[in-house]
Amino acid sequence: MFDIAKTFFFTMVIFVSVFAQAATDVEVPVDELAQETVYPVFDNSVSLKNRNIKDSETFDIGIFGGLALTEPISNTSKAGLVFNYHLNENHSIGLLFAKNSNGLSADAQGLKKDFGLDFGRAPYMEYSLMADYNFKLYYGKLSLTKDGVMNTSLYLSGALGAVKFVHKTYPALAVGVGERFYFSKHFSLKVDLRFYAHQAPIPFKAGALRDGSKPTDNPGGVADPVPSYGSFSERLTYTTNLEIGLNYLF
Amino acid sequence: MSFKKLYFVILSCGIVGFSFLAQAQEQQLDDQEILNIENIYKTETPKAMQPRQAPAPEIVPKSAAETSSETAESENQTAVAPAPKNQRVENLTDLNKLSPFSEISVIQKKFLPKTERFQIYAGGGTTTNSPWFLNMGLKVNLGYHFTESFGVELSGLFLSNSEREVAKEIRDNNLLQPEKFINTKSYVGVDLVWAPIYGKLTMLNKHIIPFDMYFSAGGGTSSTNSQEGSVPTLHVGVGQIFAINKSMAFRWDYSWTSFQATPIPDKLATGVAEKNSYNDLILTAGFSFFFPEARYR
Numbered sequence: 121m122f123d124i125a126k127t128f129f130f131t132m133v134i135f136v137s138v139f140a141q142a143a144t145d146v147e148v149p150v151d152e153l154a155q156e157t158v159y160p161v162f163d164n165s166v167s168l169k170n171r172n173i174k175d176s177e178t179f180d181i182g183i184f185g186g187l188a189l190t191e192p193i194s195n196t197s198k199a200g201l202v203f204n205y206h207l208n209e210n211h212s213i214g215l216l217f218a219k220n221s222n223g224l225s226a227d228a229q230g231l232k233k234d235f236g237l238d239f240g241r242a243p244y245m246e247y248s249l250m251a252d253y254n255f256k257l258y259y260g261k262l263s264l265t266k267d268g269v270m271n272t273s274l275y276l277s278g279a280l281g282a283v284k285f286v287h288k289t290y291p292a293l294a295v296g297v298g299e300r301f302y303f304s305k306h307f308s309l310k311v312d313l314r315f316y317a318h319q320a321p322i323p324f325k326a327g328a329l330r331d332g333s334k335p336t337d338n339p340g341g342v343a344d345p346v347p348s349y350g351s352f353s354e355r356l357t358y359t360t361n362l363e364i365g366l367n368y369l370f
Numbered sequence: 371m372s373f374k375k376l377y378f379v380i381l382s383c384g385i386v387g388f389s390f391l392a393q394a395q396e397q398q399l400d401d402q403e404i405l406n407i408e409n410i411y412k413t414e415t416p417k418a419m420q421p422r423q424a425p426a427p428e429i430v431p432k433s434a435a436e437t438s439s440e441t442a443e444s445e446n447q448t449a450v451a452p453a454p455k456n457q458r459v460e461n462l463t464d465l466n467k468l469s470p471f472s473e474i475s476v477i478q479k480k481f482l483p484k485t486e487r488f489q490i491y492a493g494g495g496t497t498t499n500s501p502w503f504l505n506m507g508l509k510v511n512l513g514y515h516f517t518e519s520f521g522v523e524l525s526g527l528f529l530s531n532s533e534r535e536v537a538k539e540i541r542d543n544n545l546l547q548p549e550k551f552i553n554t555k556s557y558v559g560v561d562l563v564w565a566p567i568y569g570k571l572t573m574l575n576k577h578i579i580p581f582d583m584y585f586s587a588g589g590g591t592s593s594t595n596s597q598e599g600s601v602p603t604l605h606v607g608v609g610q611i612f613a614i615n616k617s618m619a620f621r622w623d624y625s626w627t628s629f630q631a632t633p634i635p636d637k638l639a640t641g642v643a644e645k646n647s648y649n650d651l652i653l654t655a656g657f658s659f660f661f662p663e664a665r666y667r
Contacts (some may be wrong), residue, residue, distance in 0.1 A: 165570035189651060192501030210574060227501065228648075235638055237544060262569025262583065272569065313498075315651075323453050324536065327541040334638075355535070360498045363653075 129358040171259065173271045173302055175206040175369060182310060184219065184365025191359055192246045193323045195223040202252070202310075202365065209256065216250040218281060218363075236334030242323035243285045248316075250281030271302040283318050287349035292318035294361075307370060312363040321352035340360060418471045439523040447584065476490035481567065481580040483664045484515040489523075491621055493656020503553045505529040509623065509654040519565050524585060525605070527557040527625075531551065550634045552596055552648050557627055559590020560607050571612075582611040586625075595633035598644070603629040603635060616664050 151325070181203050188196045198221060204214030259276035281295040296314035303309065325347055334342035348368040490512055497505035506528060513523035537548035567583035586607040590602045609623035633644040 165576065167575050167578050189499035190501045205420075231546075234641070235544075235636070258573055258579070259575075259581075260569055260570040262567050262579075262581075265566040266568075272571070276573065322539055324539040324543040326650060329544065332391030362498070 121315045126143055127166055131216075137341075138213040164327035168259070170259075171209065172261070173259070173273070173305060174368070175212075176208045178206050178369055180204045180206070180214075180308075180364045180367045180369040182367030184218075184310065184312075186208050186312075186361050186363035188220075189360045189362055191225060192237045193228045193242060195221040195227055196225050198272050200365075202367070203369075204254070207257070211335065212254045212256065214252045214254070216281070217247065219247045220245045224280045225257045226357075231347060232331070234334075238328045238331040239323050239329060241329055241346055242325070243287050243321045245320075246284045246286055248283040248292060250292065252277060252279040254298070273302075275299070275302045277312060277314065280315070283320070288321075292316055296361075300367070308367045309370065310363075310365045312361075312365075314361045314363065316357075316359045318357060319354050319356035321349070321354050323352065325346060325352050332341070378426075385661070389546060391623075411448075414624075449473065450531060454535065480518060482582075482611075482616055482619060482660065484521070484565075484582075484660065485518050487515055487522075487534060487664070488661045489513040489515065489658050491623075491656060491658040491659050493621065493623065493654040495652055495654025495656075497554070497650050498653050499651040500534075500553065502534055502548050502551050504532045504534055505553065505652075506532075507652075507654075509652070509656070514561060515563075518568075519529075521563045521565075523561045523563050523588075525557070525559050525561060525588075525590070527654075529554055529556060532556065547636045550595070550636050552594055552631050552633050553645075554592050554594055554627070554648075554650050556593040557590055557605070557650075559588050559603065560606065561586040561588030561605060565611075580613045584609055591630050592627060594629070594631050594648075595634070597634055599629055601629045601631045603627050617660050619658045619660070620655070621658045622653070625649070625652045625654075627652070 131142045139264030148257065170256055181201070183199070183201055185197070185199045188194075188198065198218045202214060202216050206212040222244070224239055228237075231237045232241065254275045254277050256273050257273040259271070261267055261269050261271050262274075274297050277294070277296045279292075281292055281294075282289050283292045294314045294316045296312055298310060298312035300308040300310050328344050328347040328351070330342075330344045417602045422528050422579045427649055430521050469594045488590075491510065493509050495507060496507060497503075497507075507528050509525070509527045511523050511525045515521035531553050533548060537551075540546050563584050565584035568580070569583070570578055570580045572578055586606050586609075587607070590603050590605060592603040593600050605625060605627050606625055607625040609621060613645045614620060628647060630647050635642050635643045
């Protein structure tokens with residue numbers, strides 16, 4: 121049945137739309153207008169609405185090279201692989217494997233040359249394997265000479281794992297700070313500064329290192345007997361490491 | 371025909387009738403102008419024509435200094451090509467005379483302007499590559515920024531020297547004199563500073579922090595425990611400046627210094643000490659203060 125109420129409603133809509141018109145301008149005295157700018161304050165401010173690098177629940181793999189900057193005796197260079205899973209935009213966990221180079225540091229080579237001390241007899245680190253955690257505190261973007269934009273992330277890192285010496289394995293702890301520079305949504309340059317702490321053999325063993333080439337304090341130039349790796353005493357050792365690598369996010 | 375159908379016929383006629391009566395806003399364009407609009411992006415635009423920037427004439431008048439500095443800043447930020455001629459967009463068709471920007475800067479404004487300002491930096495730090503000594507110290511810089519990107523900086527670094535465990539061990543066990551290993555006591559130099567990187571970070575999506583990233587290169591002299599004492603030194607650095615406000619910032623700096631020096635011979639040394647190259651990697655962090663107050667923005 122025809123609804124007379126609907127008929128009346130539609131008719132009124134037609135008439136109202138015909139006679140509708142824009143609101144007239146309202147004149148407001150200038151002195152009543154706002155004279156100051158006030159920034160709005162939001163209860164729950166969000167700085168970033170849409171990230172270019174969406175790394176939540178993603179993986180990344182990478183390679184890196186590094187230097188043990190404060191290592192006095194062993195070769196300071198190393199290279200490694202890193203694998204990370206980004207739990208969300210602020211936290212990631214991963215694995216870090218680094219293989220140390222063989223040989224002696226520049227200082228140890230100088231000590232051998234000048235004083236006949238052969239630190240090649242001391243135990244040395246072979247590799248390290250660490251579980252790594254990153255707290256991605258800062259995320260942002262930067263302009264490179266105003267010609268392009270790349271994203272960056274600053275983070276704190278903490279790692280637990282083990283360092284393998286030639287004769288023994290020791291638990292290790294590392295803390296540090298790092299920064300990623302994203303060339304694209306997948307590739308990034310990663311720089312890490314880490315401070316390692318772990319037990320390690322002391323390479324400066326008395327009566328064990330002289331190779332007999334410098335007889336000044338060693339009448340007759342007799343070489344010390346080659347010690348076993350296990351005969352070196354141990355202590356807690358701190359090492360500063362600088363690592364630079366390339367990562368792929370997927 | 372039912373009453374319902376009759377009603378909808380009348381209603382439809384009414385709508386059609388009113389739509390004939392309705393009219394758009396009065397048009398002032400003729401057909402030729404419409405064609406010009408359609409050809410806006412087909413027409414080759416003259417290079418000399420640049421879009422007007424901020425044409426609003428109601429801007430509060432500024433002092434000459436403000437205008438000058440703002441203009442300099444604008445040029446520094448955008449490096450816009452030749453000054454625009456007195457071409458105004460009076461009509462819609464004038465839009466077809468506009469040309470694309472010859473250069474568009476990625477970031478137009480800076481929270482912490484540096485141009486023609488001094489910077490004082492004071493930070494604490496340590497040498498990160500010294501295996502034998504723990505070098506803690508203070509770094510003080512005074513810089514002047516000619517532009518947002520370039521400046522010069524006087525730098526002073528003063529380090530303490532205390533032996534690490536390994537130095538004591540090599541003395542006790544191997545009878546050497548580690549205090550004669552080369553170490554740096556201080557460095558004074560001057561650098562050219564180039565800051566090509568500007569950006570902003572969000573801290574846990576709560577706060578925005580603008581920052582600069584710079585590179586510095588220069589030279590000076592290092593005070594060492596070598597035979598020469600003070601030695602000429604090359605310096606290269608990198609760092610970031612995180613703005614706290616328009617006059618203060620947090621800054622970290624990672625510096626590499628390189629010099630040649632001759633160590634004092636150890637009592638066990640048999641030959642003549644040779645001159646060698648030595649490097650220091652010094653990490654410092656602290657605060658920078660900028661003055662005078664920014665005159666623009």
